[in-house]
Amino acid sequence: MLRVSAVAEQAGIPSSSLCCEGFLGQARTTAEGLGYSSLPLAKVPGHVDVQRPDELRAGVLGTTVNDLIRNLTEPVMAIAQSPDPGARDIVFTGSFDDINRFYIENGWSDGLPIVPPTMERVQAFLDFVDRDPDEVLGTLLPDNRQATIWNVAVNGVIAGCRPEYMPVLVALVEAMADSHYGVEHSGNTPGAETQIIINGPVARTLGFNTEQGALRDGFQPNTSIGRFWRLYLRNVAGFMPHQNDKGTFGGTWNVVLAENEVALSRIGWSSVAQDLGQPAGSNAVTISRFTGRNVIVSVFGDSPDKVLPYLADAIVTHTTWEVIFVVGMANGTYQPLLVLSPLIAEMLARAGLSKADLRQQLFERARMPARRFENLMTHWTNLVPGGKRGLFELTRLGKAPKLFGESRDPERLVPVVCKPEDIIIAVCGDPLRSNCMFMPHNGMLGFTTVKPIRLPEGWEQRVGSL
Amino acid sequence: MNQLESVVWPRSARTIISRPLAARLASLEGKRIAFLWDYLFRGDEIWDLLKAELASRFPGISFVDWDQFGSTHGEDEHRVLAELPGKLKALQVDAVVSGMGC
Numbered sequence: 332m333l334r335v336s337a338v339a340e341q342a343g344i345p346s347s348s349l350c351c352e353g354f355l356g357q358a359r360t361t362a363e364g365l366g367y368s369s370l371p372l373a374k375v376p377g378h379v380d381v382q383r384p385d386e387l388r389a390g391v392l393g394t395t396v397n398d399l400i401r402n403l404t405e406p407v408m409a410i411a412q413s414p415d416p417g418a419r420d421i422v423f424t425g426s427f428d429d430i431n432r433f434y435i436e437n438g439w440s441d442g443l444p445i446v447p448p449t450m451e452r453v454q455a456f457l458d459f460v461d462r463d464p465d466e467v468l469g470t471l472l473p474d475n476r477q478a479t480i481w482n483v484a485v486n487g488v489i490a491g492c493r494p495e496y497m498p499v500l501v502a503l504v505e506a507m508a509d510s511h512y513g514v515e516h517s518g519n520t521p522g523a524e525t526q527i528i529i530n531g532p533v534a535r536t537l538g539f540n541t542e543q544g545a546l547r548d549g550f551q552p553n554t555s556i557g558r559f560w561r562l563y564l565r566n567v568a569g570f571m572p573h574q575n576d577k578g579t580f581g582g583t584w585n586v587v588l589a590e591n592e593v594a595l596s597r598i599g600w601s602s603v604a605q606d607l608g609q610p611a612g613s614n615a616v617t618i619s620r621f622t623g624r625n626v627i628v629s630v631f632g633d634s635p636d637k638v639l640p641y642l643a644d645a646i647v648t649h650t651t652w653e654v655i656f657v658v659g660m661a662n663g664t665y666q667p668l669l670v671l672s673p674l675i676a677e678m679l680a681r682a683g684l685s686k687a688d689l690r691q692q693l694f695e696r697a698r699m700p701a702r703r704f705e706n707l708m709t710h711w712t713n714l715v716p717g718g719k720r721g722l723f724e725l726t727r728l729g730k731a732p733k734l735f736g737e738s739r740d741p742e743r744l745v746p747v748v749c750k751p752e753d754i755i756i757a758v759c760g761d762p763l764r765s766n767c768m769f770m771p772h773n774g775m776l777g778f779t780t781v782k783p784i785r786l787p788e789g790w791e792q793r794v795g796s797l
Numbered sequence: 798m799n800q801l802e803s804v805v806w807p808r809s810a811r812t813i814i815s816r817p818l819a820a821r822l823a824s825l826e827g828k829r830i831a832f833l834w835d836y837l838f839r840g841d842e843i844w845d846l847l848k849a850e851l852a853s854r855f856p857g858i859s860f861v862d863w864d865q866f867g868s869t870h871g872e873d874e875h876r877v878l879a880e881l882p883g884k885l886k887a888l889q890v891d892a893v894v895s896g897m898g899c
């Protein structure tokens with residue numbers, strides 16, 4: 332909404348942005364990042380989702396319209412910005428406790444103790460990349476701050492990472508800065524969280540946990556790199572709760588998922604990174620935003636026919652409002668993650684299923700009634716309005732794949748992804764337990780993005796010398 | 798724990814400097830107002846209410862509806878934004894209303 336207003340103002344056309352009452356603070360900080368700190372807002376009292384028509388009307392005619400007229404016809408006071416420190420400026424000197432208090436007071440910490448980012452500690456991180464510290468990796472919305480090798484190192488220090496994680500951290504920020512991912516959506520109200528997946532020999536070298544408790548904190552690379560991600564979102568992209576981060580509930584960071592490549596190699600399956608186009612055996616990070624997760628406990632059966640109905644049911648059951656990323660808001664951007672324990676992956680592979688076969692089978696079996704899809708898309712959420720068009724109508728208009736509109740029967744079964752490849756499958760977790768996990772996806776608001784991890788010359792020696 | 802250390806900050810400078818807003822209009826009378834919408838949060842209903850009220854207060858005001866532009870959120874977002882300056886000019890728009898931030 333505000334990006335539209337900024338474009339209009341830049342074109343010399345005055346604007347007024349309509350904003351529900353609870354989102355005025357977010358709008359003001361977002362506007363600052365867009366370079367228009369005084370971009371005028373017209374308040375819509377309360378939140379429109381729960382208002383009767385007469386309440387909506389009273390709010391719009393009593394408040395919004397007057398704000399709008401004022402915004403378009405009266406001079407708007409400019410808001411001055413305070414100057415920023417330089418990247419290498421010393422901003423504070425004190426004890427460990429004092430530094431932590433200073434960081435919390437300035438909103439640069441997540442509330443846990445940080446490792447003080449001294450010049451020496453930052454340099455130790457820089458020693459693990461052959462890159463210019465001032466190299467710009469991208470510009471991150473909403474704050475419009477530059478992502479640099481330098482501030483990757485600083486945030487790596489404060490997150491409690493080890494210096495040798497630096498090449499992984501840089502790859503993550505390159506992924507974050509890729510417009511394909513859509514970092515600017517990271518403060519939206521569902522409060523979805525990014526899941527990082529790491530592949531390649533670097534995971535073993537750095538000691539990632541790939542087995543039992545794969546998503547549990549307690550393993551330094553998995554945990555601290557997960558923490559780094561959210562600190563970087565806060566400090567450089569600018570996603571601060573009560574400001575640009577409007578997750579209604581939110582959640583803490585996700586521990587990094589490292590695939591069990593020993594198990595993958597044993598059964599001849601590709602890794603997640605390979606499925607997304609990276610060369611076999613290469614080091615890579617994959618990021619994607621998921622709205623939640625659930626364990627698929629005790630998957631029981633010694634053949635695909637016995638196991639797949641349960642896995643497909645989990646995909647359907649845990650896909651709810653996210654169907655708008657299948658058809659409606661951003662077609663074909665729903666890429667849920669199915670995590671298989673090695674035990675289940677091995678049983679499926681032993682039965683002759685490749686990963687592609689498994690995706691195809693799940694695509695054919697994971698179907699929901701069109702009526703439920705339409706309720707989630709329009710009637711229950713109003714997320715795809717436009718006259719409450721159903722799947723049949725959207726298909727007829729060319730706005731949905733044909734599979735979704737084969738008839739008008741509300742009980743017909745439709746897919747929950749647009750194509751089999753949209754189901755991302757990873758393998759990790761306890762190798763001797765039959766549990767799996769499903770994560771519904773946030774679609775275009777955190778689209779799956781993969782980046783290679785570039786190691787410096789003499790990487791093994793550098794790590795070995797520690 | 799009592800050792801003193803000097804630390805740097807974890808952010809970086811903003812790449813955008815604050816820019817001035819466009820000149821405001823003397824009045825909305827006789828002006829052409831466009832509504833751009835993200836297809837969310839009842840913006841269509843609100844726009845109808847706003848149009849009726851503005852028309853009653855400002856003679857000669859006219860409107861360009863949201864369906865002239867496409868959704869400003871979702872798969873068309875980047876295209877709609879890229880085309881916007883040219884489209885606003887072609888449609889002779891005097892002011893823009895954008896919604897919904899909810």
